[in-house]
Amino acid sequence: MAATNPDEVVAAFVKHYYSTFDSNRSGIGQLYREYSMMTFEGQKFKGLQNIVNMFNSLPFPVCHHDIATVDCQPYGPPGGVLAFVTGTLNVPGQEHPLKFSEMFNLIPIQDTFYVLNAIVRSNKA
Amino acid sequence: MAATNPDEVVAAFVKHYYSTFDSNRSGIGQLYREYSMMTFEGQKFKGLQNIVNMFNSLPFPVCHHDIATVDCQPYGPPGGVLAFVTGTLNVPGQEHPLKFSEMFNLIPIQDTFYVLNAIVRSNKA
Numbered sequence: 001m002a003a004t005n006p007d008e009v010v011a012a013f014v015k016h017y018y019s020t021f022d023s024n025r026s027g028i029g030q031l032y033r034e035y036s037m038m039t040f041e042g043q044k045f046k047g048l049q050n051i052v053n054m055f056n057s058l059p060f061p062v063c064h065h066d067i068a069t070v071d072c073q074p075y076g077p078p079g080g081v082l083a084f085v086t087g088t089l090n091v092p093g094q095e096h097p098l099k100f101s102e103m104f105n106l107i108p109i110q111d112t113f114y115v116l117n118a119i120v121r122s123n124k125a
Numbered sequence: 126m127a128a129t130n131p132d133e134v135v136a137a138f139v140k141h142y143y144s145t146f147d148s149n150r151s152g153i154g155q156l157y158r159e160y161s162m163m164t165f166e167g168q169k170f171k172g173l174q175n176i177v178n179m180f181n182s183l184p185f186p187v188c189h190h191d192i193a194t195v196d197c198q199p200y201g202p203p204g205g206v207l208a209f210v211t212g213t214l215n216v217p218g219q220e221h222p223l224k225f226s227e228m229f230n231l232i233p234i235q236d237t238f239y240v241l242n243a244i245v246r247s248n249k250a
Binding site: 039071 | 162164167169194196197198200201207209211224226228230241242244246248
């Protein structure tokens, strides 16, 4: 991540996050920590292993995320960021892509981030 | 707000927030602070007065928010909360309600919260 503009750094991380989700799902645990929290469609998962298990048990083994918008604001420790993402989730065999929105609380570590908090909802209703 | 379950307390605040937006928009500044930040459809507003000016300059003087989901996780100071809301925005004369999603970083104050960070996007794309 060579970008130095804070917004670009966050956008690069978000791209990396969904790319990992889409092409190397078992590796997404590397982006969380033991004390991370993830709320997926209203279900709360706390701790790295529970979050990894949730990703591994999703009913669609293959998917592709398209990112539409990434907004962010600084918060928390120096370099910490609240990020808000909208986009579409494409699943093979599903006629229409599913719009989703997701928020992340990103904590800086070395030259990247880890996900301390994530909440995601698809926009079905 | 008599609810004591943390999720219910947050849901009550969120309901109060949109009720203020819909029925007493000029009062919404009471829910922010001098150092709050708000990102509205990609535009960043920092500081209470800029946020209030943004609300007052929205092109729809009348609207109604329907809340579909409220998710939250604890973060920040004791009692602090990251909240994530999805819903629809109804504007008179607009044929279809507009789906939106919004995140809040809520800081406890007395028996309620103030909004330190907010990011909102409608799901137009």
